[in-house]
Amino acid sequence: MKYEAVIGLEVHVELSTKTKAFCGCTTEYGGKPNSHVCPVCLGLPGALPRINLEVVNKALKTGLALNCSINRFNRFDRKNYFYPDAPKNYQITQNDYPICYDGFIEIDGADGTRKKVGIERIHMEEDAGKQLHSSKGTLVDFNRSGVPLIEIVSKPDLRTPEEASQYLTKLRSILLSLGVSDVKMEEGSLRCDANISLREVGATAFGVKAEVKNMNSFKSLEKALRYEFLRQEEALEKGEKLSVETRRWDEAQEKTILMRSKEMANDYRYFPEGDLVSLSISEEWIEGIRSTIQELPHEKEERFVRDYGIPPYDAMVLTLTEDMANYFDETVKICGDGKAASNWLMGDISRLMNEAGTWVKELKFSPAQLAGLLALIEKGTISTAIAKTVLTHMFAEGKDPQVIVEEHGLVQNNDEDFIREAVNQVLDSAPHVVEDYRNGKTKIMGFVVGQTMKATKGKANPGIINKLVQEELERRK
Ligand SMILES: [Zn+2]
Known part of the structure; x- marks a missing residue:
């Protein structure tokens, strides 16, 4: 192999809290469109958000289980973008001070050794609404708007699609065991984007990466990464210059499709969220959460x-x-x-x-x-x-x-006399067996053992049957 892949995963996890991140609306899945909403999650002017502590606790629990350090000072930021699913025209997220950073997950590496896959950061944020497209036009359902998420960003430590899949499998099982999310990839409570670039084996510099979105199963993650590897390899071999781009995995066509290149990328103009107070996380708070983590x-x-x-x-x-x-x-x-x-x-x-x-x-x-x-x-x-x-x-x-x-009278019979008699009855009724045994067909013993077991209705001790069958056959040889 001339090239190796450098892969990092960004995983969005919907936290299983009862209420949304910054208001009291239910997080229940489904429901009539726009029935789980209030002025806060609809982004109405003047409505003020308030942090749901359960979100912070679940983010902390995840970070501690993933061996992360915790940012004692926590602040939320606004990520500004204009899109119909974002009623405020910004998303509340954490840019400068992610709640957790610098952790790891251990996997079995492609080279057969244990390997630590670094976790760059975990930050808290809110989900957006959902667009419903139809022939008449597009409608927006804000039931999901404000549902709490954490984003878990790995370091670019993964080298193969299989390693990526293993990392995600392990992450999923940890999250499930922590009870912080129901992690259903098909229902969108676990979403995964992947960054992948290629470089020549032995090189240390990174190549030009593509971000791949829309993989909604472990299988499609592996397939998409394999496809990307081949696509980038072919381009590099042809001497083409790759550009930083975002691509979408198309499950039906089994290929990645260009969504946007870097020139079209958004500038989110992050700035501190002034409507939420910053959080100061104490040692006691952290230890309190740590004590709730059971064996993973x-x-x-x-x-x-x-x-x-x-x-x-x-x-x-x-x-x-x-x-x-x-x-x-x-x-x-x-x-x-x-x-x-x-x-x-x-x-x-x-x-x-x-x-x-x-x-x-x-x-x-x-x-x-x-x-x-x-x-x-x-x-x-x-x-x-x-x-x-x-x-x-x-x-x-x-x-x-x-x-x-x-x-049911199922006690095992260990009576040697009784069992010997049963063995002899089997041998008497099948003279050819002894003949075969004499001719060296020792496999026939299995047949005698089976017949004796049957004759004793399965109650005779098989160890003793084995021993006695051999003895009796030898005696008759
Ligand atoms: Zn609400």
């Missing part, structure tokens, strides 16, 4: 591998949702066997949930009951095969595994 998904994932000895892949799957991660965690805390708990949760239990279309939250048995099932296997009371039957009952009825075992 990636921290859980690392702990599961480190303390419970499960493979990184299992830890990744188990921490995809908080419910599953907590269920696993509680089970292992009781039974002490990470690998067994992980196998059952990722295997049979996930299969049963998929078939029934239910979630971990809806499981009728508790982590303690699952740990009880694992203990019955461990003690040899039931075989793994029987445990699957017991689990099916637990899944349907939510009873204790011990109770199910007793009710």
Whole structure:
């Protein structure tokens, strides 16, 4: 590869507060157009904004979880632009003093090593209204106007579309776990723009960047960046001069389309928002927020591998949702066997949930009951095969595994005499098996084990069956 990509992401996150950033209107999604509005978010003359503290708290929480420093002095600025979706003709945002700066997210880099992707800044701002186009003309719905956002700006530390997607995935899972946003890319509560430029491998200077907008899924982010890489590479190879431009990802055509070049760029003429007081964020305030941050998904994932000895892949799957991660965690805390708990949760239990279309939250048995099932296997009371039957009952009825075992008479039979007799019955009824075994076809043992298991209705200890099948076959050889 002659070129490498230099990618940075700007992510807009809609905060899940009850009310808007600077007024008391609801942030509820949808609603009749212009029904969630008041003089403040309609930008009527004389209306004065007031900061919603919940916005500051959620921005702080995000910054702390992303290893950021906090700007103790916080001020809002006006970003001036004239457009129908902005009733005040400016947006309240933070330009000079973003609330958080200089953080990072760790990802697995393209070269296989752990890598820190820097976070340049996080600032608070308000959303704009929404234009509704029809054949009769364009109408504006201001329900979204004034809904609180944070913008999380990464440093240009990403090198491949896959790294960008991984960064965004991790960011999304952290935001979800913090409860600061519902982060639905399809509904626009998580929006991502990307800056991408190319440079020759080994070069340190940045190339000419393009900003790509309108990617509304992880897939389209990767596709758009791949497309941009090829487009810029082709231009550079042809000796063309690239210019700074903003491009839009067209999902249907699977290409980026020029929106505007730098010459047409806006000058926003930022200046301090005089209608809002500046904020001074104290140490106590920060520590108060810090104390509400629980263990994050990636921290859980690392702990599961480190303390419970499960493979990184299992830890990744188990921490995809908080419910599953907590269920696993509680089970292992009781039974002490990470690998067994992980196998059952990722295997049979996930299969049963998929078939029934239910979630971990809806499981009728508790982590303690699952740990009880694992203990019955461990003690040899039931075989793994029987445990699957017991689990099916637990899944349907939510009873204790011990109770199910007793009710259905499922206790494992460890009686060697009984099992030996069953093995011999199988061998007597299938003389060709012994013949095959004599001729070196040892695979036939599996058949005998299966038949014996069947004859004992799955209750015989499989370890003992294996041992006795071998003994009896050797004896008859
Ligand atoms: Zn309002």
